[in-house]
Amino acid sequence: xxxxxxxxxxxxxxxxxxxxxxxxxxxxxxxxxxxxxxxxxxxxxxxxxxxxxxxxxxxxxxxxxxxxxxxxxxxxxxxxxxxxxxxxxxxxxxxxxxxxxxxxxxxxxxxxxxxxxxxxxxxxxxxxxxxxxxxxxxxxxxxxxxxxxxxxxxxxxxxxxxxxxxxxxxxxxxxxxxxxxxxxxxxxxxxxxxxxxxxxxxxxxxxxxxxxxxxxxxxxxxxxxxxxxxxxxxxxxxxxxxxxxxxxxxxxxxxxxxxxxxxxxxxxxxxxxxxxxxxxxxx
Amino acid sequence: xxxxxxxxxxxxxxxxxxxxxxxxxxxxxxxxxxxxxxxxxxxxxxxxxxxxxxxxxxxxxxxxxxxxxxxxxxxxxxxxxxxxxxxxxxxxxxxxxxxxxxxxxxxxxxxxxxxxxxxxxxxxxxxxxxxxxxxxxxxxxxxxxxxxxxxxxxxxxxxxxxxxxxxxxxxxxxxxxxxxxxxxxxxxxxxxxxxxxxxxxxxxxxxxxxxxxxxxxxxxxxxxxxxxxxxxxxxxxxxxxxxxxxxxxxxxxxxxxxxxxxxxxxxxx
Ligand SMILES: Nc1ncnc2c1ncn2[C@@H]1O[C@H](COP(=O)(O)OP(=O)(O)OP(=O)(O)O)[C@@H](O)[C@H]1O
Ligand SMILES: [Mg+2]
Numbered sequence: 001x002x003x004x005x006x007x008x009x010x011x012x013x014x015x016x017x018x019x020x021x022x023x024x025x026x027x028x029x030x031x032x033x034x035x036x037x038x039x040x041x042x043x044x045x046x047x048x049x050x051x052x053x054x055x056x057x058x059x060x061x062x063x064x065x066x067x068x069x070x071x072x073x074x075x076x077x078x079x080x081x082x083x084x085x086x087x088x089x090x091x092x093x094x095x096x097x098x099x100x101x102x103x104x105x106x107x108x109x110x111x112x113x114x115x116x117x118x119x120x121x122x123x124x125x126x127x128x129x130x131x132x133x134x135x136x137x138x139x140x141x142x143x144x145x146x147x148x149x150x151x152x153x154x155x156x157x158x159x160x161x162x163x164x165x166x167x168x169x170x171x172x173x174x175x176x177x178x179x180x181x182x183x184x185x186x187x188x189x190x191x192x193x194x195x196x197x198x199x200x201x202x203x204x205x206x207x208x209x210x211x212x213x214x215x216x217x218x219x220x221x222x223x224x225x226x227x228x229x230x231x232x233x234x235x236x237x238x239x240x241x242x243x244x245x246x247x248x249x250x251x252x253x254x255x256x257x258x259x260x261x262x263x264x265x266x267x268x269x270x271x272x273x274x275x276x277x278x279x280x281x282x283x
Numbered sequence: 284x285x286x287x288x289x290x291x292x293x294x295x296x297x298x299x300x301x302x303x304x305x306x307x308x309x310x311x312x313x314x315x316x317x318x319x320x321x322x323x324x325x326x327x328x329x330x331x332x333x334x335x336x337x338x339x340x341x342x343x344x345x346x347x348x349x350x351x352x353x354x355x356x357x358x359x360x361x362x363x364x365x366x367x368x369x370x371x372x373x374x375x376x377x378x379x380x381x382x383x384x385x386x387x388x389x390x391x392x393x394x395x396x397x398x399x400x401x402x403x404x405x406x407x408x409x410x411x412x413x414x415x416x417x418x419x420x421x422x423x424x425x426x427x428x429x430x431x432x433x434x435x436x437x438x439x440x441x442x443x444x445x446x447x448x449x450x451x452x453x454x455x456x457x458x459x460x461x462x463x464x465x466x467x468x469x470x471x472x473x474x475x476x477x478x479x480x481x482x483x484x485x486x487x488x489x490x491x492x493x494x495x496x497x498x499x500x501x502x503x504x505x506x507x508x509x510x511x512x513x514x515x516x517x518x519x520x521x522x523x524x525x526x527x528x529x530x531x532x533x534x535x536x537x538x539x540x541x542x543x544x545x546x547x548x549x550x551x552x
Contacts, residue, residue: 177393180357185408185460186384195411199398 058246065238065247072234073254076220079148079230083155083220084213090160095167096193112164119161124222127154132226151223159216166208170201207270210262217259221251231255305332308368308495309354309464315362316346316353323349325519326363331464331497336490338506338527339499341516342542347499350516351466354497355386367463384412387457387465392473394453395441401428402437405456413460427455431485447478451485458489465489467498483509503546507531515539 006014043049097105097112119127131154136145174197182192224233231251238247309331316324324346331337339347352358354365356372356379365373372382395404405427406420415423428434431451433444441449450470457465467486471479483505490496490509500506506513506527513530515523515538523536534540 175393177390178396180352181388181390181394181396183380184355184357184383184386184388185456186380186412187408188380191411195407196396200396203398 056245056249058244061238061242061244061246062250065235065242065250068234068238069231069247069251069254072229072231073251073258075148075228075230076223077258079152079155079223080217080220083152083159084216086152086156087159087163087216090156091163091167094160094164095171098164098168099171116161116164119157120165122158124154124158124219125225127158128222128225130154131157146228147226148223148228151226151228155216155219155223159212159219163209163212166205166212167201170205171197173204174200204273207266207273210266210269214259214262214266217262218255221255305334307331308333309497310366310369311350311354311363312366313363314350314353314360314365316349316358317361322361323519324353327516327519327521329514329521331495333495334493335511336494336496336498336509337512337514338510339497339514339516340501340503340506340542341522342545345516346519347516348468351388351468351497351499355388355466356382357388380412384408384460385463387460387462389450389453389457389465389467389470391469395449395456397441400438400440401433401444401452404441404452405459408456408460424455424459427459428452431455432481445478446474447481450474450482454482454485454489458494463495465494465496465498467496467500469499469501472501501546503531503543515542517542
């Protein structure tokens with residue numbers, strides 16, 4: 001029997017499968033609707049609902065604050081782009097330094113370990129304050145240092161400490177015989193790392209990296225603590241002038257929208273990674 | 284199956300050491316290897332002459348893999364000397380990367396780089412280490428794949444290959460750099476029985492073509508047919524060695540006899 005001409009048996013199985021999948025889609029749809037209705041009724045019937053609605057979900061306030069918050073969000077996005085790239089580079093360097101062996105590299109290894117211990121341990125908020133207010137106090141320049149830069153630096157230091165550990169775990173997870181195989185072909189340490197170990201490590205840690213990226217997408221909002229006019233700060237200003245919390249809800253929704261594509265990408269990447277692991281032959 | 288251009292005499296019972304007038308390629312002298320404080324290899328002497336196939340046999344943990352890794356400069360040694368074409372490659376001053384490039388190594392498993400196609404696996408070392416132009420490396424790799432029967436798998440990723448195909452591709456990668464010596468470490472022991480044959484047939488063909496091979500194996504039948512010399516390792520020392528017919532057929536050492544009895548009981552001879 002050829003692949004192009006399935007037997008009647010296979011055809012009937014296929015139509016059964018199609019019917020089943022249609023039915024389960026309908027079931028999912030129905031249960032979602034029911035659930036949403038119940039949730040809606042429960043929330044709207046709460047005694048404080050009218051007041052909450054007025055202070056948190058005021059459509060007019062939302063509409064009026066939106067342009068400023070969007071403008072602020074653009075700053076967040078730019079900071080995010082720079083910080084993400086800088087984090088990847090710094091984290092990779094730190095991870096590579098930590099994998100170096102041999103007494104010559106001890107100082108570098110210690111430095112890298114110290115970096116991770118320090119910046120993974122300091123709460124991001126504290127680091128933001130320390131760098132945002134501490135560095136200007138040193139008066140390296142007479143001009144005022146843009147707080148956006150300082151906030152970005154704090155963000156990068158914290159995230160690089162985390163992400164370098166992710167990279168290191170990835171490097172360690174590459175089977176030792178891969179490294180040995182690369183060396184046995186005469187590749188140098190650097191060549192084995194670059195051409196054999198790192199490509200495999202990076203593939204493996206892509207899902208956790210994307211997860212950290214999602215976390216970073218919302219943590220860029222913390223730079224507002226140093227004063228720059230980002231989405232959170234814009235929401236704060238709008239909220240104070242209207243005596244209404246709706247702008248915060250707007251900002252929150254925008255941050256969620258920003259993170260959804262990355263979250264889906266992370267899902268997809270980790271599903272693909274799982275598939276690969278499972279299909280990879282035992283050998 | 285090529286009948287083998289190199290005439291070999293496996294019936295003579297010659298003393299150990301360089302057995303023929305042929306040139307000695309790999310010369311291991313008094314090799315000691317210790318991990319922490321436990322000596323795994325305790326003074327190994329062994330030579331592999333040009334076009335010769337030497338097999339290492341011995342029970343699990345006897346040090347076969349360690350010996351191969353040390354010989355291929357993949358691991359520092361604790362004492363002794365290893366000479367490749369007369370050059371002391373255990374001298375820390377030699378360029379270890381350059382020395383490794385003169386060996387071809389195939390391990391038991393996980394040989395191929397999973398993120399590269401079979402072709403890229405094979406062309407990697409020629410391009411990166413030996414400076415062969417990409418196009419030429421590609422052509423040579425295709426010819427090699429044809430030879431190992433994988434011409435249609437050039438652009439496949441390793442996880443789409445059967446275990447036997449993976450090992451044949453790994454052998455192709457090892458010989459792509461035209462190594463002086465092939466070091467093969469139990470390359471069939473992770474394979475299903477029906478895949479063992481295709482890989483051993485390839486090794487047999489390489490041996491017939493004059494390759495110089497040092498291999499650890501559990502396949503006694505194969506050792507009997509293809510090896511010029513069999514070395515039985517026991518607890519880090521060479522317990523008995525000689526032509527396969529003698530070592531495997533009429534061993535003199537009690538340890539060898541016991542090992543072979545166990546192998547026969549397990550149905551592997
Ligand atoms: N990296 C290591 N650190 C410590 N001990 C090791 C290491 N590698 C091997 N050994 C020890 O050396 C001994 C010899 O190991 P080796 O892998 O060479 O044996 P083998 O003859 O290849 O065995 P098998 O037939 O099971 O592959 C074993 O006792 C093993 O535990
Ligand atoms: Mg072994």
